[in-house]
């Protein structure tokens with residue numbers, strides 16, 4: 057069930073948001089985070105992506121960064137753990153599966169709500185709306201637990217729609233371009249899951265460091281032992297956790313500048329017992 061792994065000298069797990077956090081907001085580069093990424097690799101510390109992206113979207117980045125650790129997709133709704141044999145994943149779905157969400161949406165449409173979701177759109181339409189390539193639009197359309205929709209009804213109907221979703225144990229998250237229909241879960245599911253996972257694997261309580269920049273990272277950051285807030289493009293998230301550190305630079309640069317000294321400090325503390 058669990059991947060082959062040895063307990064690192066430091067029982068640390070680093071969990072990170074991607075867009076605007078590990079990835080540069082504009083060019084998606086991770087270059088400025090290279091020293092900290094290398095440090096984690098050298099010390100065999102798991103780096104867990106916890107993102108609103110889909111499995112296919114994360115897959116490419118894991119290849120690029122030679123990352124073999126577990127990851128969390130679609131805002132805490134799907135958890136992927138590489139199998140020990142080296143092929144495939146063990147998966148945990150938190151909340152309703154995508155097919156069940158589509159079924160609810162179908163019902164609500166029958167009841168007269170007007171919206172258009174990724175499942176209703178060909179890849180060309182998703183590409184046109186998001187600016188993604190057709191290939192990336194296919195990746196974005198392949199989903200496990202959240203459905204982005206464009207709202208086509210009135211504001212009053214939207215209020216009724218939200219209420220109807222709640223009755224199905226679903227919620228509506230407002231994103232930049234889309235509304236996201238999903239289970240009542242958030243990125244903290246990843247922290248809860250992997251605390252348990254690594255405690256079993258290492259027989260030691262893992263220290264969880266989490267990095268994020270947006271409101272959908274709040275629950276993950278507040279559940280972590282050492283949260284690092286990366287400044288957002290317009291404003292900086294304020295979170296309720298006394299151990300919080302606020303990076304002074306954006307994206308991967310802030311990621312590196314704040315994470316590396318924290319790791320060094322935790323290593324020093326462990327060595328001096």
Ligand SMILES: [Mg+2]
Nearest residue numbers: 073075076270
């Ligand atoms: Mg982000």
